[in-house]
Amino acid sequence: MTADMPEWQQYQHEVAAALSQLGFTVNVEEKIAGARGEHDVDVTARMTSAGVDQLWVVECKKLNRAVPKEHILTFSAIVADVGADRGLVFAENGFQAGAIRAARNTNLTLTSLVDFRQNAESELAVMRVRGLRERITALEDEFHSVLDLPQEERDKRMAQYVGPPSAFGLAGHSALMAPIMSRLSQMKEALDSASFNRWPVAYWELDGEIPVDVKGWAGLLFVIEETVATCERIYDQMVSPQEGIRNWRELQSQEMADLLNAICRTAAG
Structure with missing residues (x-):
């Protein structure tokens, strides 16, 4: 920003900076x-x-x-036309009652810089939870779809399954995948509990026997994102196997492995 920049343009750059600090890639005055x-x-x-x-x-x-209602209605049409996931209107002098009503129950957020900085963490958590739930549901569908394949193809896929084994040594393809399906379901339950502010939230490692209590969004989102990524790699191994992969831990990130090892050492101590 420069000293001779008009106030409205300075305001745009201040808003862009606030979004950038949260990890967004931002552009000012972009044509879409x-x-x-x-x-x-x-x-x-x-x-x-x-x-x-x-x-x-x-x-x-x-x-x-x-800000009057008319501005919100015009902007709402732009948000819909470009297919944006969310539209935000920043103003430091508030919004008229009609504007607030027009934004209600939409994907618009009416805010100020101060309010946004205070509420951004929860806003981003909502976004990440939605994405994680979609990925988990997609994974559940993909693992279930294996059971609907013709016998020969199903046997071929299951021969490449390297997920956590059944604790009870049960036979059959459905029983073999039961542990990973259970963990996917438990991760959705953990996200639901956190969304309703029921802390601490129980997180289960893929082959863990005792859950870990997670006390905040940052930790929960990290372990679930990492675990979902591992489950996606387990499924990919069934479809397009890599040579030499024999255990799901080989598909887990080093950062996640280090964290779980540290948790185990703390629990043992």
């Missing part, structure tokens, strides 16, 4: 093509979270009065 035409957007913010690409478009209103 929509279904009905091209739109000039004050700030765009992009991020890939939990394997899902996110686009937020931002309107910055440097006004000496509350």
